[in-house]
């Protein structure tokens with residue numbers, strides 16, 4: 001019996017595999033296609049520390065391939081699935097919606113079908129705060145009416161959630177949908193604002209800021225996310241539910257830039273550009289359900305997390 005982590009070479013997936021190595025004795029399969037959404041060399045570095053572990057099997061493959069997934073599930077008889085693999089960027093989804101629908105919706109369905117053929121004890125599905133969309137009232141409560149997603153990415157994440165919940169109702173697949181909010185920390189994805197800003201400030205280059213910097217994000221540290229994901233794999237009452245994992249303290253993007261300037265010790269040269277479509281004005285997690293069902297309470301403050309991220313980024 002073992003644990004499957006899809007997207008295991010990505011930012012969150014690689015941290016979660018390290019978490020599993022530290023907190024369980026289970027064998028782990030790290031499945032990733034090493035696609036070129038961002039430099040695959042970054043993904044190879046993400047897994048470098050654990051790839052040689054006798055407890056981790058790295059499988060380079062595509063979860064959209066249903067025959068390959070059936071064979072993988074038949075071979076390993078997974079006890080738990082942590083489905084983190086996806087195309088995860090908001091803005092690129094506006095340009096490439098079909099790619100997002102293929103990987104995020106069809107790929108999730110392929111995995112749910114494999115889990116129907118070879119039943120698992122838990123199937124945790126990474127959704128996103130973007131499912132709240134425009135018009136949802138902040139702080140976002142899981143069981144209040146959702147808005148309409150503002151990007152194809154958000155729509156594919158909501159579609160994946162709905163398929164998971166349908167499989168739970170129809171086939172009894174023990175699905176839990178997790179909605180992470182702006183995750184950050186060491187090994188952060190290179191396409192995300194915090195990385196792009198840190199790179200520009202440290203190099204003394206102009207920093208591209210889309211809009212006026214007043215949009216707010218509920219930045220949540222990767223260690224807190226790993227605690228919440230692990231609880232979602234084990235907590236009894238979580239099955240069939242959608243659950244937020246956030247920090248519940250939205251920070252304006254302008255404030256993020258100030259914190260990065262302080263941690264790096266250099267001023268930012270801001271290059272104001274017009275707003276890009278698809279972005280939500282604010283994300284803010286209500287955490288009462290996560291606390292009730294998962295015992296989740298974020299511990300890592302922004303004051304602690306940003307300097308830690310900068311130390312990793314500058315490798316000091």
Ligand SMILES: NC(=O)c1ccc[n+]([C@@H]2O[C@H](COP(=O)([O-])OP(=O)(O)OC[C@H]3O[C@@H](n4cnc5c(N)ncnc54)[C@H](O)[C@@H]3O)[C@@H](O)[C@H]2O)c1
Pocket residue numbers: 006007008009010011012013031032033034035037043061062063064083084085086087088103107126127128129179180181182183184189
């Ligand atoms: N990072 C965040 O702030 C955030 C917030 C909300 C939700 N999420 C969700 O969490 C999950 C992980 O996000 P991340 O930031 O680690 O992204 P990431 O891009 O670093 O990791 C995703 C991984 O999935 C892999 N992948 C994509 N399609 C695949 C396929 N068809 N077969 C096999 N592997 C495939 C990619 O190669 C990549 O390594 C995603 O589902 C994302 O939507 C992330």
